[in-house]
Amino acid sequence: DAGVIQSPRHEVTEMGQEVTLRCKPISGHDYLFWYRQTMMRGLELLIYFNNNVPIDDSGMPEDRFSAKMPNASFSTLKIQPSEPRDSAVYFCASSFGQTNEKLFFGSGTQLSVL
Amino acid sequence: GESVGLHLPTLSVQEGDNSIINCAYSNSASDYFIWYKQESGKGPQFIIDIRSNMDKRQGQRVTVLLNKTVKHLSLQIAATQPGDSAVYFCAERYNAGNMLTFGGGTRLMVKP
Numbered sequence: 001d002a003g004v005i006q007s008p009r010h011e012v013t014e015m016g017q018e019v020t021l022r023c024k025p026i027s028g029h030d031y032l033f034w035y036r037q038t039m040m041r042g043l044e045l046l047i048y049f050n051n052n053v054p055i056d057d058s059g060m061p062e063d064r065f066s067a068k069m070p071n072a073s074f075s076t077l078k079i080q081p082s083e084p085r086d087s088a089v090y091f092c093a094s095s096f097g098q099t100n101e102k103l104f105f106g107s108g109t110q111l112s113v114l
Numbered sequence: 115g116e117s118v119g120l121h122l123p124t125l126s127v128q129e130g131d132n133s134i135i136n137c138a139y140s141n142s143a144s145d146y147f148i149w150y151k152q153e154s155g156k157g158p159q160f161i162i163d164i165r166s167n168m169d170k171r172q173g174q175r176v177t178v179l180l181n182k183t184v185k186h187l188s189l190q191i192a193a194t195q196p197g198d199s200a201v202y203f204c205a206e207r208y209n210a211g212n213m214l215t216f217g218g219g220t221r222l223m224v225k226p
Contacts (some may be wrong), residue, residue, distance in 0.1 A: 004157075043158070043203070043216040056213070057213065091157050101146060101207070105157030 004106035006092050010109040012112045021109045023092030024073055033093040033103060034077050043091075047112045049075065086090075086112055122201060124221040129212060133191040135220050137204035144206040148214065149178060149189045153200045161189070161202075191222075199224045 015017055025032045033048040047057040052069045053057040060067070064083070069075040079086055089110050093103040127133045141148065145166045150158035164171045164178045164187075171178050177190040189206050203223050205214040 002161055042218050045213050048213075093157075102148070102163065103158075105150075105159065107155075107157050 004092055004094050004104055005088075006109050008109060009107065010110045010113065012045075013082055014114050015083055016059065017083045017113075018078065019082045019086075019111060019113075021077040021090050021111070023075045023077070023106060024093070025075070025094030026096075026104055029094035029096045029104070030072075031096075031103075032069060032096045033074050034075070034104075035091040035093060037089045037091060037108070040114075046077070059107035074099075078109075084113045087111055087113050122219055122221045125224060126223045126225060127194050128197060129194060129224050129226050131194055133194045133198070133200075133222060133224075135189045135191075135202050135222065136187075137148050137187040137217050137220075138188055139159075139185050139217075140215070141206060141208050142182070146207040147178070147180060147187050148205050148207075149187075150203045150205065150216075150217040151198075152203065152219070158188045158203060162219070194222075194224050196224045196226060198222060 004026055006023045022114060030051050034046040036044050036046055046059045046069045048055055049069045052072055053101055065079055067077045089108045091105050092106045093105045095103045125135060138157050148163040149161040151161050152158045162173045162176050162178050167198045169180055178190045191198055199222055201219045203216050203219045205216045207214050
């Protein structure tokens with residue numbers, strides 16, 4: 001299995017631009033999570049999906065952030081407009097069955113907003 | 115292993131020694147705990163997990179101990195190797211319907 005696949009690995013953009021991060025979960029997994037990691041706050045859950053349906057988006061910082069999961073094999077996290085404080089590593093993770101056990105993480109997207 | 119802002123607690127051990135990484139968790143009602151290893155430039159990687167009805171669980175070269183009395187979790191790595199150098203995170207879950215809450219992490223450095 002290829003694991004959770006994220007793209008791009010690195011993204012550098014200017015303030016105000018739209019950023020789209022992509023994730024392909026492990027095949028057969030029915031939960032998908034988006035996390036953000038910074039040195040100051042550690043790993044923060046932004047949103048998670050179950051069977052492609054958003055279940056909890058209370059961690060999404062503000063309306064500039066949105067996430068979609070159009071099918072079981074693809075999800076996007078969009079930031080529009082981006083701001084320098086959005087700079088972080090964004091991880092996608094997936095799991096199967098019982099929620100919130102044994103999450104498998106992707107390699108992350110390092111986002112830098114200048 | 116709690117984060118103190120920009121500075122991660124660091125544990126430095128000699129190759130071949132045993133390592134013990136500690137984690138204090140917050141909620142006495144947490145029913146599930148998990149340890150992740152994160153190497154530089156990579157995502158967190160699952161190491162081992164344990165449910166609250168257990169005190170100890172062993173894996174390959176790793177052991178997790180759970181002390182519910184003092185809300186303490188530890189990860190023991192036997193015969194530490196240079197490849198074990200990474201940041202280690204513990205996480206707890208309040209119940210099956212809730213999210214994993216991650217600790218701040220501890221950096222393990224293995225000296226050859």
